[in-house]
Amino acid sequence: MVMETISEENLLPYEWPGSYFIGEEEIDAVTKVLLARSPYRFYGHDVQHYTDKVEEFYRQRLGRKNAVLVNSGTGALSTAILAADVGPGDEVLMPGYLWVACLSAVVRAGGIPKLVEIDDTFTMDPDDLERKITPRTKAVLLIHMSGACGNVERIAEICKKHNVLLIEDTAQANGARFHGKPLGSFGDTAIYSFQYNKNVTAGEGGLVVSDSELLGAKAWAYHDVGYARNAAGRVDTSGDIQTWGQCTHMSEVSAAVLWAQVQKLDMITGKMRARNQQLYKGIGAIPGASPRRLIDPEGDSGPFCLITWPTAEIAQQMVDLTRAGGVKPGPNGIGNIRMTEWGMHIYYNNVALVEKKGVNSAGRPWSDPLNDFAKDYSYAKGALPQMDDLIERSVMITVPPALTEEGANRIIEVYHESAKQIGLI
Ligand SMILES: Cc1ncc(COP(=O)(O)O)c(C=O)c1O
Structure with missing residues (x-):
């Protein structure tokens, strides 16, 4: 195996955390899936249930009721935003230090992202958050950037006080804690990414966790084809949730890699x-x-x-x-x-945001009359001076x-x- 090593010309060796540790365990798990000829989670010749195992790992670790694996952190954000019922007329508050997927999940749902300052923790400034919450605020997306949290407890209190949903984006902080409590266990919902440069990786992958039965059922339906599934893994259209899914499942091959990675x-x-x-x-x-x-x-x-x-x-x-x-x-x-x-971790580097480009030629969500309240919002450099x-x-x-x-x-x-x-x- 070729590994970059430290040298005087290159003091930062192999930077990507999870993949540096890919070894026999990942190879064995993937081999099991392939030998079983069962790369699909819902049914197959001899399903190895790695997706179930990883979901259970996170339910236990975070003390959460629901967990669903998806095929990227971007897919996880979309799933969480749709499950939160964000749409035209709603705004989602998020810090200006972010990733493009945090914005695009809201914009594609028809809602409006509203930027909040960061402080010297490099995450959301709770004072600015409190100033910016309005009756339009459907959810707060707290992004634990660069591996650690800021004032997560205070932000959770503010959300509770104003009765807005808290979504944690833990993509960059898998394994991080706040005084012993894992990040991803504070919000109504939390998402993770297992993309290549994350703390553990499946190449691509994501996760959505929650506690409420409704949020869990909706996240399931949106990550799937829009409905529940029965015990045999078949779509069940007769339940309460009948909507439009994204089919962003994780395959058993990715989950096998991930199962070995989460142990590390x-x-x-x-x-x-x-x-x-x-x-x-x-x-x-x-x-x-x-x-x-x-x-x-x-x-x-x-x-x-x-x-x-x-x-x-x-x-x-x-x-x-x-x-x-x-x-x-x-x-x-x-x-x-x-x-x-x-x-695109810096808000003003997101050209489509600064120029308010629509997701279609009709210019939605910016042109949507239900979003008129946001017509003067600016996303250009200078919007967040601090x-x-x-x-x-x-x-x-x-x-x-x-x-x-x-x-x-x-x-x-x-x-x-x-x-x-x-x-x-
Ligand atoms: C903060 C944050 N959220 C979400 C994502 C999206 O994850 P993915 O690349 O798996 O789609 C990333 C990925 O870089 C991220 O850094």
Whole structure:
């Protein structure tokens, strides 16, 4: 197996957490599915039930009643948004540090995304959330970006107080906790992604969890063909739910990979968290460096180290100098960038949002008369001044699970040497 290794030119080795640990266990599980000639979850020659096993794993781990696997985090978001009955006339509040799928799930459902500031936790600012809730607010999408949570308890309280549904997007924080309680167990619903660069991976994949019977049944129907299924795995059109599904099932092949991966989740996040704590301490000792505010450092799942500098110019100089000093990944990697360069994770980099492009030629949802309330909403840079300032001054370093203690020390040294060159030390 070819693995990128650490070198002086490439201090950020193999960055993608889950896939780094793909081994015999994944190969054995997939082989079982193929030998059984049963890659479909509902019926087949000799179904191995890996989808059922992974769903049960998450129900147990999160203390949730319902769990349904889907074929991507994007599919999971769509399923959760449809199950929440979001449509024309509704807005969904979400932080401006996000991923395009958070926006598209709402827009495709006919609703309006409304942006909320982030604070120095790099997740939703609860004060701005409370200011922005209106009678139009159908749901709040709390996105646990970059591996850890912010003030999740306070946000859950605000949602309860205003009687709005809380959906957690835990795509980037699988395995993270808040004072021992897993992220994904705070909201009415939560979603996960198992795409390639997530903490554990099936290549592609997603999950929707909830407790309420209605939300669970609707999530099931939307991920399927719009109806319930009977015990034999056949569609049952006679039940209460008769709607339009997306058929975003996970195959047994993906679930087999995922079953092996979830056994490794705590080991993987443990490794990344240890190195991340080392980086935060070492780089954070440089005068002017402000590490991400972690409300519960022990709950960080660890894949990203976020450091804010006094000015945008200093942030850029630090990136340029440390990359020249070797703090960069191998081919196709991401690590050590200004956060403004983090693509569609930054609201104003989403062209279709800024330009309010419709999902069809009629221009919906923006042109929908039921959404007239949102006609003055702006999504261009400047819409969230607090976030814009934070992002301009911040640098994101990926924390590969392959990073060793010595490797992390070398990264810290390069950061200190660079800080000396620009007079911070
Ligand atoms: C915060 C967040 N939500 C949702 C998704 C969507 O997941 P997927 O890529 O599996 O569709 C991602 C993926 O990168 C993400 O980062």
